Amino acid sequence: MKTYKYLFFDIDDTLLDFQATEKEALRSLFAEQNMVLTSEDERRYKEINQSLWNAYENGKIERDEVLNTRFSTFFKQYNLEVDGSVLEKKYRSYLEQGHQLIDGAMELIMELHPHYELYIVTNGVSKTQDRRLRDSGLYPYFKKVFVSEDTGFQKPMKEFFDYVFDRIPSYTLGHGLIIGDSLSADIKGGQLSGIDTCWYNPLRKVNQSGVNPTYEIQHLKEIHEILPSMVKTSN
Numbered sequence: 001m002k003t004y005k006y007l008f009f010d011i012d013d014t015l016l017d018f019q020a021t022e023k024e025a026l027r028s029l030f031a032e033q034n035m036v037l038t039s040e041d042e043r044r045y046k047e048i049n050q051s052l053w054n055a056y057e058n059g060k061i062e063r064d065e066v067l068n069t070r071f072s073t074f075f076k077q078y079n080l081e082v083d084g085s086v087l088e089k090k091y092r093s094y095l096e097q098g099h100q101l102i103d104g105a106m107e108l109i110m111e112l113h114p115h116y117e118l119y120i121v122t123n124g125v126s127k128t129q130d131r132r133l134r135d136s137g138l139y140p141y142f143k144k145v146f147v148s149e150d151t152g153f154q155k156p157m158k159e160f161f162d163y164v165f166d167r168i169p170s171y172t173l174g175h176g177l178i179i180g181d182s183l184s185a186d187i188k189g190g191q192l193s194g195i196d197t198c199w200y201n202p203l204r205k206v207n208q209s210g211v212n213p214t215y216e217i218q219h220l221k222e223i224h225e226i227l228p229s230m231v232k233t234s235n
């Protein structure tokens with residue numbers, strides 16, 4: 001079994017429940033418009049949001065355009081004229097408040113902390129991710145937090161990981177492992193940058209991406225099986 005020293009964790013839907021955070025933020029935003037969020041509204045929002053992010057990933061629009069138009073586009077369906085950038089700011093302030101932990105996340109991080117160097121690697125807005133990590137209680141267990149906004153690159157880009165590795169003293173490539181829920185960002189990124197990968201797949205999604213992780217787990221506690229030194233200490 002391989003010996004790992006550096007563990008790189010994704011945040012959203014790996015350690016913190018972004019689905020729950022997003023839903024709560026949308027609910028608050030709807031309440032401000034005197035509306036009650038239904039599951040159909042939620043589905044519609046996700047559809048619009050996803051298509052804008054796809055356009056961004058394909059180089060058709062800028063990131064700011066995604067953020068500043070998603071709510072104006074969405075509420076137009078309800079014949080509501082809203083200022084997209086104002087709603088985006090409000091939405092972001094609600095997102096910052098959401099920090100529900102994924103089942104087993106805190107226990108895992110506390111157990112790993114004495115034995116490994118733990119790092120966060122996340123795509124997102126620094127202020128938002130920083131606050132959510134602190135409020136969840138996870139923050140003190142990580143040696144460094146790397147947010148794409150600060151690095152100028154994002155997962156899965158190799159440049160993002162090079163930026164991270166360059167900032168870890170005496171980093172050695174063969175001893176890194178990334179743990180995340182996204183095949184296209186976390187697992188692909190790990191592969192591009194030459195580290196082993198662990199796909200957190202709680203919903204047992206079928207992998208049709210062509211990106212194959214080194215390990216796959218359904219629950220965070222299964223990481224014990226990948227990290228043998230931890231098993232020894234907990235026995």
Ligand SMILES: [Mg+2]
Nearest residue numbers: 010012013181
């Ligand atoms: Mg994620």
